[in-house]
Amino acid sequence: MSHLVAIVGRPNVGKSTLFNRLTQTRGAIVSEESGTTRDRQYGKVTWLDREFSIVDTGGWVVGSEDVFEGEINKQVEIAMEEADVILFVVDIEGGTTDLDDEVASKLRRTKKPVLLVANKADNYTQHYAAAEFYAFGLGDPMPISAVNGSGTGDLLDAIVSHL
Ligand code: GDP
Numbered sequence: 132m133s134h135l136v137a138i139v140g141r142p143n144v145g146k147s148t149l150f151n152r153l154t155q156t157r158g159a160i161v162s163e164e165s166g167t168t169r170d171r172q173y174g175k176v177t178w179l180d181r182e183f184s185i186v187d188t189g190g191w192v193v194g195s196e197d198v199f200e201g202e203i204n205k206q207v208e209i210a211m212e213e214a215d216v217i218l219f220v221v222d223i224e225g226g227t228t229d230l231d232d233e234v235a236s237k238l239r240r241t242k243k244p245v246l247l248v249a250n251k252a253d254n255y256t257q258h259y260a261a262a263e264f265y266a267f268g269l270g271d272p273m274p275i276s277a278v279n280g281s282g283t284g285d286l287l288d289a290i291v292s293h294l
C-alpha cells in the first residue's frame with residue numbers, strides 16, 4: 132500500500148492550494164471520493180523516485196468554508212490515525228490563532244512525523260515571521276509559498292525522508 136500524507140490546519144491557511152500544487156505540478160490524478168458524511172480529496176504525488184498519496188483534510192468536511200472547531204479536531208484525529216506523515220499548515224500572514232494552538236497541542240501527542248509548514252511566505256523578507264511558530268514545539272517551521280512554489284522542493288524532500 133502506498134504511503135499517506137495528510138494536510139491539516141485551520142481554514143484559509145492554504146491547505147487546498149498546497150494540495151493542488153503538490154499534485155498538479157507532478158501530473159497527478161486528483162480524485163474525489165464521496166463518503167456518507169464526508170468528502171475526501173485524495174491525490175498522488177511523485178517526487179524523485181518516490182510516490183505517495185496525499186489527502187486534503189479540508190475535504191473531510193462538507194461545506195468546509197464554515198468549519199467548526201470540533202470538525203477540525205476530528206480531521207486531526209483521523210490524520211493521526213491514518214497518515215504516515217502529517218503536514219500541519221499555518222499562515223505566516225495571519226500568524227498564530229487559538230485554533231492553531233489547539234491543533235498543535237493535539238499533534239504534539241502523536242509519534243508520527245509532523246512537518247510544520249509555514250505557508251504564504253511568498254518572498255524571502257517574510258521568512259523571519261516563521262520564527263513565531265517555534266512556540267508550537269513541533270520543530271523547525273518550513274517557510275513555503277503554495278502559490279508560487281517557493282520552498283515546496285525542500286518540503287517534498289522532507290516528506291519522502293520520512294517514508
Ligand atoms: P484552506 O482553507 O486551508 O484549504 O486554504 P485555501 O487553499 O483555500 O487558501 C485560502 C486563501 O489563501 C486563498 O485565497 C488562497 O489563494 C490563499 N493562499 C494559499 N496559499 C497561499 C500562498 O502561498 N500565498 C498567498 N499569498 N496566499 C495563499
Ligand code: MG
Nearest residue numbers: 146147189190
Ligand atoms: Mg481547503
